[in-house]
Amino acid sequence: MGRGHRVGHPAYGELAVRAIALVDCNNFYVSCERLFQPRLEGRPVVVLSNNDGCVVSRSAEAKQIGVGMGVPWFQLKALARQHDIVALSSNYALYADISARVMRLLAAFSPRQEVYSIDECFLELDGMAAQPDLSGYGQRMRASVKQCVGIPVCVGIAPSKTLAKLANHIAKKEADCNGVCDLDAMPRAAQQARFAALGAGEVWGVGARIAARLQGMGIDSVLDLQTAPATVIRAAFGVVLARTLAELNGVACIGLEPEPHERQQIVCSRSFGTTVGDLAQLEQAVIAYTVRAAEKLRRQQSLAGVLLVSLCTNPHRPGAPQYQPQIRVPLESPCADSRVLCRAALSGLQVIFRHGFGYRKAGITLAGIIPRAARPRTLFDDAAAQAKSERLMQAVDAINRRMGSGTVSLLGEGIHQRWAMQRGYLSGGFTTRWDELAEVR
DNA sequence: CTATAACTCTCAA
DNA sequence: CTAACGTTGAGAGTTATAG
Numbered sequence: 001m002g003r004g005h006r007v008g009h010p011a012y013g014e015l016a017v018r019a020i021a022l023v024d025c026n027n028f029y030v031s032c033e034r035l036f037q038p039r040l041e042g043r044p045v046v047v048l049s050n051n052d053g054c055v056v057s058r059s060a061e062a063k064q065i066g067v068g069m070g071v072p073w074f075q076l077k078a079l080a081r082q083h084d085i086v087a088l089s090s091n092y093a094l095y096a097d098i099s100a101r102v103m104r105l106l107a108a109f110s111p112r113q114e115v116y117s118i119d120e121c122f123l124e125l126d127g128m129a130a131q132p133d134l135s136g137y138g139q140r141m142r143a144s145v146k147q148c149v150g151i152p153v154c155v156g157i158a159p160s161k162t163l164a165k166l167a168n169h170i171a172k173k174e175a176d177c178n179g180v181c182d183l184d185a186m187p188r189a190a191q192q193a194r195f196a197a198l199g200a201g202e203v204w205g206v207g208a209r210i211a212a213r214l215q216g217m218g219i220d221s222v223l224d225l226q227t228a229p230a231t232v233i234r235a236a237f238g239v240v241l242a243r244t245l246a247e248l249n250g251v252a253c254i255g256l257e258p259e260p261h262e263r264q265q266i267v268c269s270r271s272f273g274t275t276v277g278d279l280a281q282l283e284q285a286v287i288a289y290t291v292r293a294a295e296k297l298r299r300q301q302s303l304a305g306v307l308l309v310s311l312c313t314n315p316h317r318p319g320a321p322q323y324q325p326q327i328r329v330p331l332e333s334p335c336a337d338s339r340v341l342c343r344a345a346l347s348g349l350q351v352i353f354r355h356g357f358g359y360r361k362a363g364i365t366l367a368g369i370i371p372r373a374a375r376p377r378t379l380f381d382d383a384a385a386q387a388k389s390e391r392l393m394q395a396v397d398a399i400n401r402r403m404g405s406g407t408v409s410l411l412g413e414g415i416h417q418r419w420a421m422q423r424g425y426l427s428g429g430f431t432t433r434w435d436e437l438a439e440v441r
Numbered sequence: 442c443t444a445t446a447a448c449t450c451t452c453a454a
Numbered sequence: 455c456t457a458a459c460g461t462t463g464a465g466a467g468t469t470a471t472a473g
Contacts, residue, residue, distance in 0.1 A: 048460095049459090049460040049461080050460055050461070051458095051459090051460080052458090053458085053459055053460060054459060054460060056454090056460075070459090070460085071459090072458070072459040073458080073459085074457075074458040074459080075458090075459085077458095090460090116453095116454085117453080117454050118454075119454080120454085204452095204453085205451095205452070205453085206452085207451060207452045207453080208451095208452090209450085209451060209452085210451075210452085238466065238467075239466075240451085240452090240465075240466065263462095263463070263464095264463085264464080265462090265463070265464090266462090266463090267461080267462050267463070268461090268462085269460095269461070269462080270460085270461075271459090271460070271461090314459090315459085316457095316458085316459055317457095328447090361460095363461095
């Protein structure tokens with residue numbers, strides 16, 4: 001397992017990388033909120049999902065009290081009163097802005113960075129001959145992010161992404177790591193002890209389903225999985241878990257992907273702030289979602305060939321009649337014009353809508369996505385109309401980029417969006433809006 | 442029957 | 455006052471369908 005002493009693994013294509021760091025922000029959303037609201041320091045704080053539904057981020061104090069991840073907020077009201085928990089609505093504009101600052105700083109620590117999610121990134125540390133002490137290097141990352149942005153992070157370092165994830169987990173849990181864990185610098189016995197104490201479900205790529213099936217086979221811990229026979233895992237679970245197993249044994253076969261690739265499908269779906277029964281309201285929502293999805297589509301210079309519309313009643317009310325229709329609307333030709341996509345979405349909605357249901361959620365998906373440059377030509381192309389459509393959409397996008405999204409939109413989204421989501425505990429746009437900076441105390 | 446499309450399952454943050 | 459429970463994207467594997 002030592003760096004540079006591994007045997008190749010031709011079946012899964014070993015990649016020539018010897019050290020990867022995973023940098024993960026601690027309690028990211030809560031940490032972002034605390035940057036601008038010092039009163040939250042030392043207190044139990046949670047950030048809630050859309051519609052103030054479930055807990056999606058918890059401060060250390062909230063975890064200590066026993067606030068679980070993903071718990072519905074209404075179930076926590078009693079505990080919250082008892083311990084004076086502060087609950088905040090998600091403020092994605094703020095988190096995205098802070099994330100960009102963190103990622104830009106970390107990029108300076110490696111020639112190759114993969115921004116994996118809003119709060120974590122992989123850094124390739126291979127060939128860093130000038131950095132023989134990788135733990136020290138990780139400490140410098142932590143200090144830099146803490147000082148320049150104010151966000152606490154932990155660093156896991158290992159020969160594969162999967163092991164780096166585990167190293168990060170150890171760095172977060174064990175105080176004497178000081179937030180950094182270099183797995184290869186750890187004595188073999190110590191590493192085995194950690195892996196024996198960790199459930200297999202902690203491994204990246206092992207969710208609840210697979211963890212349960214593994215347990216049924218007597219594979220409980222990370223160590224059990226690491227030492228399981230590859231043939232058995234391959235046969236029972238497929239190539240995905242077989243790759244994970246190789247990674248657990250130090251064989252890097254999940255590569256770093258510095259460039260985000262274009263989406264193959266673009267989804268915009270959201271629960272409503274309230275139950276909706278009438279078609280007019282659903283039309284507003286579907287148009288709003290389609291416009292947003294179309295913006296994303298154009299940003300990546302693509303066209304969609306198919307649009308899907310879906311509706312959903314409230315599954316948490318089993319007494320109420322349930323209905324989850326979905327429909328595929330093929331477009332005449334691939335397109336990125338919001339007006340055309342909205343017409344398709346509305347026609348789909350017409351077909352699936354039924355009176356007498358309480359709808360809780362609607363969504364649209366753009367699929368059959370191709371690059372704009374690959375637009376198929378037909379005999380009936382109207383080049384002039386095409387150019388006109390593209391110019392209009394470009395103008396709309398340019399205005400919305402400059403003046404803020406939603407400045408120019410299609411009629412039909414509605415002015416009073418009674419279905420819009422609830423965000424009762426929203427903090428200000430501290431970094432994105434001058435007028436809300438005043439809330440900082 | 443095969444190639445592809447469509448759908449389902451699983452996972453992650 | 456009551457009722458209150460996320461979103462987006464990917465990939466693999468399976469099933470349905472077209473030719």
